[in-house]
Amino acid sequence: xxxxxxxxxxxxxxxxxxxxxxxxxxQALLGGEAEEGAVATFTGYVRDQRADKSLQALELxxxxxxxEASIGAIIEQxxxxxxxxxxxxVHRVGRLQPGERIVWVGVASGHxxxxxxxxxxxxxxxxxxxxxxxxxxxxEGAAWVEARDSDVRRARRWSxxxxx
Amino acid sequence: xxxxxxxxxxxxxxxxxALQLPWQEDLxxxxxxxxxxxxxGGETWRQALAEDNVLRAVNxxxxxxxxxxxxxxxVAFFPPVTGG
Numbered sequence: 372x373x374x375x376x377x378x379x380x381x382x383x384x385x386x387x388x389x390x391x392x393x394x395x396x397x398q399a400l401l402g403g404e405a406e407e408g409a410v411a412t413f414t415g416y417v418r419d420q421r422a423d424k425s426l427q428a429l430e431l432x433x434x435x436x437x438x439e440a441s442i443g444a445i446i447e448q449x450x451x452x453x454x455x456x457x458x459x460x461v462h463r464v465g466r467l468q469p470g471e472r473i474v475w476v477g478v479a480s481g482h483x484x485x486x487x488x489x490x491x492x493x494x495x496x497x498x499x500x501x502x503x504x505x506x507x508x509x510x511e512g513a514a515w516v517e518a519r520d521s522d523v524r525r526a527r528r529w530s531x532x533x534x535x
Numbered sequence: 536x537x538x539x540x541x542x543x544x545x546x547x548x549x550x551x552x553a554l555q556l557p558w559q560e561d562l563x564x565x566x567x568x569x570x571x572x573x574x575x576g577g578e579t580w581r582q583a584l585a586e587d588n589v590l591r592a593v594n595x596x597x598x599x600x601x602x603x604x605x606x607x608x609x610v611a612f613f614p615p616v617t618g619g
Contacts, residue, residue, distance in 0.1 A: 389583050416617055431618070434611065437595035462618060474619055494619060503590075503618025504543035515544045518588075518615035 380450055381457040384442045386433055388465040393476055400457045400479040407456055407479040411486035413494050415474040417467045425509040431464040431473070434502040438462075445496040447476070451490070453485040460493065462503065492529050499526040537562060537604065539572070542613035545570065548583045558606040565591060566601045568610060588615050 374430055381402065385391075393414060419426035446458045457479040476493050480486040500508055505516040537556045546552050562568055573581040589600075591598050594613040604610065 433618070434540070434542055434592075434595070434613070437592060437611070440595060498616075498619035500597075500616065501618050502542065502613060502616050504614065505617045506543070515614070516617045518617050522619075 377429070377437045380455055382443065382450075383457075383459040384439050384446070384447050385443075385459075385461045386435075386464055387461065387469065388439050388463060390463070390472055391461045393472075393475060396459055396461065396475060397477055400459055400477050402456060402479070406481065408481045409483040409486040411490040412475065412477040412479060413490055414472055415494075417469050417471045417473050419469045421507070421509060425511070426469050426507055427510065428467070428508040429467045429473070430506040430508060430513075431462075431467065432504045432506070433464050434464075438502050441501040442497060445493055445500060448496070449489040449492050453480065453489040455480045455485060455489050458493065460497065462497070462501070464503070466508075495522070495526040495529065498522045536607065537568065538609045539568070540609065540611040542611065545583055545589065545612055549580060559610050563603055564601050564603045565593070565598070565610065568604060584612065586614075589613070590615065 393412070397410060397412055417429045442462070443458050446460065449455060449458065457476050459475070459477045460499055461475045463473050474495065474497070476490050476497070478486045478490040481488065499522050507514050507516060536558055538553060539556065540553045541549055541551055556562070556571070562571065569584055573584060590613050593602055593604065594609055595611070
C-alpha cells in the first residue's frame with residue numbers, strides 16, 4: 372500500500388516578471404497517462420482596493436532564492452496531506468498594472484477534493500509565508516501594503532485540522 | 536563574513552538592501568548581530584529592528600528566538616509578507 376508521500380509528483384515553481392499562459396500551464400500539469408481526474412487552478416489578479424480607484428501600479432518585491440524555496444516547501448507540505456500528482460505555482464514580481472495576472476496555482480490529482488483543497492492550502496500558505504511584498508503606487512504617492520489578519524486566519528484553519 | 540539583507544519597508548527605512556560584515560568571534564548569535572547593527576546605525580536602526588512584526592531569516596529560513604550564527608551565514612530582516 373502506498374502512502375501519500377511516496378507518490379511521485381511533478382512540482383514546478385516560477386517567480387518571474389513576465390505574464391504567463393494559463394492554458395499552457397494547465398496543460399503542462401497533466402502527465403500524459405490519463406491518471407489525473409481533476410485539475411484545480413487559481414488565478415490572482417492585481418486589484419485596485421483603493422476607495423478612489425487611483426491605483427496606478429503594484430510593485431512586487433521578493434527574496435530571490437528564499438521565495439522559490441518557501442513555495443517549494445509549501446507544495447511539499449500539501450503533498451504530505453493530499454495525494455496530488457502535480458503542482459505548479461507561478462508568481463510575478465516587478466511592476467504590474469491593475470487587472471494584470473499576478474499569481475497562478477494549479478494542482479492535479481486523481482479526485483476533485485484533493486485538488487481543490489491542496490490548491491487552496493497552497494494559496495493560503497503562499498500569502499502568509501512566502502516572502503513577497505506589495506507596494507501600491509498611486510498619484511499621491513507610494514505605500515507598502517499591510518499584512519492582513521484575515522489572511523493569517525485563513526492559513527491557520529489548515530493547522531487546526533478544520534475543513535474550509 | 537556575514538551577509539545581511541533587508542527587504543521592502545525595512546530596506547527603505549534603513550536605506551540598505553544588503554551589507555557584509557567581516558566575521559568576528561563575538562558575533563555568536565542573532566542578538567549579537569542586531570546589537571552590532573544598531574551600534575553602527577544609530578537610532579533609526581534601533582527603532583526599525585525593534586518593531587514587533589519584523590521577521591528574521593537565517594540562510595533563507597525564518598527563525599524565532601536567538602539562533603547562533605556562523606561565518607558565512609546570510610541573515611535577513613523583513614516585514615510581514617504580502618504576496619499572492
